[in-house]
Amino acid sequence: MSEIGLEIRGITGIGRQIRPLALAALCCFGLAACAETEFLVHTAKQLNGTGSSDAKLGRYKVGSPYQIKSVWYYPAEDYEYAETGIASWYGPNFHGKKTANGEIYNQNDLTAAHRTLPLPSAVRVTNLENGRSIVLRINDRGPFAHSRIIDVSRRGAQLLGFERNGTAKVQVDILEVESRQLKVAAINGGEQQLQVAASPREAVVSQPLPASGESAGAAPAPTATQTAVRTAPLEPTPAQSTGAPTLSGEVEILPVSPTGIYVQAGAFSRLENALRMRDRVYDMGPTQISRFAVSGSEIYRVRIGPLGTVDVADATLSQVLNAGVPEARLIVE
Numbered sequence: 001m002s003e004i005g006l007e008i009r010g011i012t013g014i015g016r017q018i019r020p021l022a023l024a025a026l027c028c029f030g031l032a033a034c035a036e037t038e039f040l041v042h043t044a045k046q047l048n049g050t051g052s053s054d055a056k057l058g059r060y061k062v063g064s065p066y067q068i069k070s071v072w073y074y075p076a077e078d079y080e081y082a083e084t085g086i087a088s089w090y091g092p093n094f095h096g097k098k099t100a101n102g103e104i105y106n107q108n109d110l111t112a113a114h115r116t117l118p119l120p121s122a123v124r125v126t127n128l129e130n131g132r133s134i135v136l137r138i139n140d141r142g143p144f145a146h147s148r149i150i151d152v153s154r155r156g157a158q159l160l161g162f163e164r165n166g167t168a169k170v171q172v173d174i175l176e177v178e179s180r181q182l183k184v185a186a187i188n189g190g191e192q193q194l195q196v197a198a199s200p201r202e203a204v205v206s207q208p209l210p211a212s213g214e215s216a217g218a219a220p221a222p223t224a225t226q227t228a229v230r231t232a233p234l235e236p237t238p239a240q241s242t243g244a245p246t247l248s249g250e251v252e253i254l255p256v257s258p259t260g261i262y263v264q265a266g267a268f269s270r271l272e273n274a275l276r277m278r279d280r281v282y283d284m285g286p287t288q289i290s291r292f293a294v295s296g297s298e299i300y301r302v303r304i305g306p307l308g309t310v311d312v313a314d315a316t317l318s319q320v321l322n323a324g325v326p327e328a329r330l331i332v333e
Contacts, residue, residue: 057244058101058139060186061119068144070326075116079176084259084332085149086310087125087170089157090142099140101186107154110249113140114150114172120186122178122247125152127160128169128259128332133252134159135175137182147310147317147330159251167310169259169332178245185244260306261313262331263320267301274300277325284319303331 063075091107099105101119112123117138126133136156143151150172154163162168265281268274274289281287285304292299304320307313313330320328 056103057120057182057186057189058099058103060183061101063100063119063141071144071146073115075118077118078116079174079179081117081123081174082172083149084128084169084171086147086167086261086313086330086332087127087150087152087157087160087162087172088143088145088148088167089152089154089163091154101139103139105140105153109153110134110136110156110159110247111139112136112150112152112156113142114138115141115144117174118179118183120179120182122175122182122245123150124173124175125150125156125160126171126173126254126256127162128171128256130161131253131256132160133254134249135178135247137247146321146328147314169261169310178247181245189244259332261310262303262305262307262333263313263316263328264331265302265304265320265325265328267299269297269299271300274302277302280323281320281325284323285316305331 062077065072065074067073090113094105095107097105099111099113099119103111103120105111112125114121114123117123119139119141121138122135123138124133124135134156136152140151143149148167150170152160157163160168160170263281263285266274266277268277271289278287278289281302281304285307287302287304290301290303292301304316305313307316317328317330
């Protein structure tokens with residue numbers, strides 16, 4: 001906003017006393033006008049579901065396996081991904097910082113952080129407590145707590161209806177067509193000069209632990225999950241577009257069924273191992289063993305629950321982890 005200059009000449013006596021008042025009045029008027037304009041712009045951004053109309057895609061990234069807090073994560077192009085669990089949100093502390101694929105994080109954009117999905121990719125996130133559902137663009141890595149499966153932007157949490165609570169039970173489904181379009185757009189027209197420079201929330205080790213029999217210093221053999229970023233233009237398939245897709249910012253209301261939260265202490269192929277685990281965690285809450293079939297084999301799951309709230313589930317999970325069960329995690333069913 002430009003400054004307003006005012007020059008009053010030939011005024012004496014009372015005029016000299018009025019001049020400061022006139023200047024103050026005009027300045028207040030100008031500031032009020034600016035404040036109103038900024039308010040209208042901010043409101044329009046909120047209604048549009050975005051905080052930056054000129055946001056650019058970062059580089060396309062899948063990435064190599066990485067370890068945080070003794071847990072290994074294996075990024076991959078998984079276009080059949082679907083998972084239920086607990087979502088959280090992140091905002092002011094990361095606003096304006098780079099994401100894992102080089103974008104600038106804006107808490108008012110419809111974006112999210114995921115531990116293994118390609119960057120960028122598109123997912124539909126549905127709040128299983130109220131049915132609110134929106135599409136978000138994955139452009140960052142996280143969250144790295146055992147009990148969370150996705151970190152959404154502050155705007156995403158507002159639209160999903162859990163900003164105030166901080167967490168919610170959610171269903172996350174990847175959108176294959178939109179994700180493939182984002183991949184093509186990021187490779188062909190994204191900001192490829194940007195380096196991967198996310199603000200790490202924990203120290204990251206970039207190579208997986210050696211399997212039994214391997215030397216500790218040997219680098220693992222490349223796998224299909226360690227997809228390198230392509231620098232040559234990528235030809236789109238008929239189902240793809242060379243431009244970034246327009247992701248809907250609308251909130252849909254979907255039918256949802258009641259769900260419960262469980263701490264899964266482990267899944268075993270032998271009943272005797274499941275029974276031993278049940279005995280270890282029996283005093284931590286209502287414990288059960290459930291049996292199900294996977295590829296013709298029987299698997300026995302040991303779970304504590306259902307647990308009433310996310311806080312109770314978090315406390316129970318911490319108790320199980322502290323008891324020496326690092327594979328324990330939260331399950332929503």
